Amino acid sequence: MNMIQAINSAMDVMMERDSSVVVMGEDVGYFGGVFRATAGLQDKYGKERVFDTPITECGIVGVAIGMGAYGLRPVPEIQFADYIYPALDQLVSEAARLRYRSAGEFIAPLTVRSPFGGGIFGGQTHSQSPEGIFTHVSGLKTVIPATPYDAKGLLIACIEDNDPVIFFEPKRIYNGPFDGKYDSPAKNWGSHPGGEVPTGYYRIPLGKAAVVREGEALTILCYGTMVHVVANTVAEAGVDAEIIDLRTLMPLDVDTIVESVKKTGRCMIVHEATRTQGFGAELAAVVQERCFYHLEAPIERVTGFDTPYPHSLEWAYFPGPVRIGQALKKILKD
Amino acid sequence: MPAAPQRSNLPKLSLHVPEPKFRPGDEVDFSDVDVPAAGSASRPDSAADPAEFHQLAYTLVRVLGDDGQAVGPWDPRLDPDTLRIMLRNMALTRAFDERMFRAQRQGKTSFYMKSTGEEAVAVAAAMALAQDDMCFPSYRQQGILITRGYPLIEMMNQIYSNKGDKLQGKQLPIMYSDREKGFFSISGNLATQYPQAVGWAMASAAKGDSRIAATWCGEGSTAEGDFHSACTFAAVYRAPVILNVVNNQWAISSFSGFAGAEATTFAARAIGYGIAGLRIDGNDPLAVYAATQWAAERARTNQGPTLIEHFTYRAEGHSTSDDPSAYRSAQEATAWPLGDPVKRLKEHLIALGEWDEERHAAQDLELAEMVRKTQKEAEKNGILGHGMHQKFETMFEGVYEEMPWHLKEQMQQMLDEEAAAGRPGPKR
Ligand SMILES: Cc1ncc(C[n+]2csc(CCOP(=O)(O)OP(=O)(O)O)c2C)c(N)n1
Numbered sequence: 001m002n003m004i005q006a007i008n009s010a011m012d013v014m015m016e017r018d019s020s021v022v023v024m025g026e027d028v029g030y031f032g033g034v035f036r037a038t039a040g041l042q043d044k045y046g047k048e049r050v051f052d053t054p055i056t057e058c059g060i061v062g063v064a065i066g067m068g069a070y071g072l073r074p075v076p077e078i079q080f081a082d083y084i085y086p087a088l089d090q091l092v093s094e095a096a097r098l099r100y101r102s103a104g105e106f107i108a109p110l111t112v113r114s115p116f117g118g119g120i121f122g123g124q125t126h127s128q129s130p131e132g133i134f135t136h137v138s139g140l141k142t143v144i145p146a147t148p149y150d151a152k153g154l155l156i157a158c159i160e161d162n163d164p165v166i167f168f169e170p171k172r173i174y175n176g177p178f179d180g181k182y183d184s185p186a187k188n189w190g191s192h193p194g195g196e197v198p199t200g201y202y203r204i205p206l207g208k209a210a211v212v213r214e215g216e217a218l219t220i221l222c223y224g225t226m227v228h229v230v231a232n233t234v235a236e237a238g239v240d241a242e243i244i245d246l247r248t249l250m251p252l253d254v255d256t257i258v259e260s261v262k263k264t265g266r267c268m269i270v271h272e273a274t275r276t277q278g279f280g281a282e283l284a285a286v287v288q289e290r291c292f293y294h295l296e297a298p299i300e301r302v303t304g305f306d307t308p309y310p311h312s313l314e315w316a317y318f319p320g321p322v323r324i325g326q327a328l329k330k331i332l333k334d
Numbered sequence: 335m336p337a338a339p340q341r342s343n344l345p346k347l348s349l350h351v352p353e354p355k356f357r358p359g360d361e362v363d364f365s366d367v368d369v370p371a372a373g374s375a376s377r378p379d380s381a382a383d384p385a386e387f388h389q390l391a392y393t394l395v396r397v398l399g400d401d402g403q404a405v406g407p408w409d410p411r412l413d414p415d416t417l418r419i420m421l422r423n424m425a426l427t428r429a430f431d432e433r434m435f436r437a438q439r440q441g442k443t444s445f446y447m448k449s450t451g452e453e454a455v456a457v458a459a460a461m462a463l464a465q466d467d468m469c470f471p472s473y474r475q476q477g478i479l480i481t482r483g484y485p486l487i488e489m490m491n492q493i494y495s496n497k498g499d500k501l502q503g504k505q506l507p508i509m510y511s512d513r514e515k516g517f518f519s520i521s522g523n524l525a526t527q528y529p530q531a532v533g534w535a536m537a538s539a540a541k542g543d544s545r546i547a548a549t550w551c552g553e554g555s556t557a558e559g560d561f562h563s564a565c566t567f568a569a570v571y572r573a574p575v576i577l578n579v580v581n582n583q584w585a586i587s588s589f590s591g592f593a594g595a596e597a598t599t600f601a602a603r604a605i606g607y608g609i610a611g612l613r614i615d616g617n618d619p620l621a622v623y624a625a626t627q628w629a630a631e632r633a634r635t636n637q638g639p640t641l642i643e644h645f646t647y648r649a650e651g652h653s654t655s656d657d658p659s660a661y662r663s664a665q666e667a668t669a670w671p672l673g674d675p676v677k678r679l680k681e682h683l684i685a686l687g688e689w690d691e692e693r694h695a696a697q698d699l700e701l702a703e704m705v706r707k708t709q710k711e712a713e714k715n716g717i718l719g720h721g722m723h724q725k726f727e728t729m730f731e732g733v734y735e736e737m738p739w740h741l742k743e744q745m746q747q748m749l750d751e752e753a754a755a756g757r758p759g760p761k762r
Contacts, residue, residue: 022540048540054570059529059563066470066533066547069518072540074533086559093523094530100732102511102519103501107735138733162735207738251738 147194373406554585616644
């Protein structure tokens, strides 16, 4: 399966198992979503469980919260993460706080799915990585898969979770892993082990990172598309890096990170999102606090620049093989 | 800023910034407020097409006339016992407000908001709904909880954030929540409850349930984007929901003109969405009851949503943090042409020969005494500021269903710091 199919399968499995699961969003119903992630679901489960919505993100999330209060388990889609901002108030002030402010009387068991990230010439409003906004909000969980297998298992876990979850889907790797080489032919998931996806139910626990490559020279923390870019760059550079795919950003799998950095003594953080107060800053702080006496070099961050996402200069902006390669040389120097 | 180019052949534009009619010290004259005669508004079938509501969105549905008689097609024809219960609930809401306002002034809590003059909007509506219909209120419909028999002591415990507070001191006073009474957790963020109510109603419809939802916001809050989203969703899916706009003329210091009232009514907003819209006398408990009952029937028969503008007046300050004499004429509340809802219902019952001034005075005394006694009970659980009433750990509980490691760590850090400083936490 590719990642779209895996995500579709996760919703299918959950809708089959639990009649309280409903899917909603712009173009998700009859049409099956602009990325086809919800294709076939309305046919199978009916319009009362899979429906198109008006174009109002604040409404989509607000309505989903009300449905959650009723006892449903909504899976709203925000067409692009770049368009999640109109829903911020409902996410930050409502979904995230509902359990807390009502001392558990009301909950918001939503999973907000949204394609995110760049590398597709999406320009300023189809490329953003706003995860840092959500990891900052207490009460929200933030999950980002890097393979179809993880996407399905994690999405099922999100839907079953009783807390509100932001599920960001790296759209650059919907159809195949991306090594950062934008001018080489596209790959598909067929030849990647992460593309093998069981058709039935399985879940991957939230809050658990995956070590995608074991190594001794340094630890690289990444997620989403960057997992593949990093893996390929490391392989080509012949560096014995330990690559950790965080998978869940909040709550973070601190143990896996700390254990690895204590072993390697070096830590590099890679994300597409802009640098200043990006999630990498939190990661760097966590590593600094817990691994200070094991660090042999300053923590290195390779991220998007602090600019809006540009269109024509995308491949200079993107933290791809060139920039990661330079950072590897720097961090391994002494 | 560079000066705009002057083109002498065109008139200069000017910006209209609304200004209320009366400011502090002004003589108040409400004679231009159009108050149609009680009984004059038509009452369409509850299945009528939304397009038929143009007229009802601009008039005022009124049942109680100046003579205290109930007249016209909207008269809900309630029996005297029901009317007495309604009066009692409204009077109790007022007595509760008085007492809690005073408690704030005495420093027993940090904050309070009264609903004086707006009791009908909550009480009469709650009485017209079924007990299990779901309410998504703003902070000024405490009358719903009182009508639904939620214990006053629970409300007070919440206001005091004391050890009896079921919300564990996590919420600002009056931001109640009670799932059992169908009263959704109140948020400080205005209008967010509007799409949530619509979503609840949509879920109820999708599940083939028979329960409906009702929500309330102030006229000031209708300017929020959530209001628009909610109306759009409600209309698109014909959600079984009642959208109440409590037009009490003021949003803190801003008069309703800043929400668009100079140009049209709030009920008229419904027309553009294709929602049935009613504009009613919000100080007429029978009109509130009748309109709610009508809208509930409409919702329950799958005819879709209704938007009800309750035309009323915020008789007192916005909150205990507000001094209305700084921005409006002190005469406004008494000059308000629609009077006082408690007084009007009282006069109606007297006109029916089912009540009298003596019984009313006795009831007021009884209610005040009951509230006072309950307050004493509540204060045994503590008042705000007299120590921390919740076990320290509760601060970290309920952020998530299960406490993640980082909150456990922060909690332990706090407990260690508190212990090192010699501050033992309260026992739960
Ligand atoms: C999103 C948001 N903006 C601003 C505020 C601050 N605020 C609290 S109440 C209020 C006025 C609301 O007026 P209205 O909706 O007319 O209701 P009323 O207080 O008259 O019942 C304002 C501006 C808030 N709580 N939430």
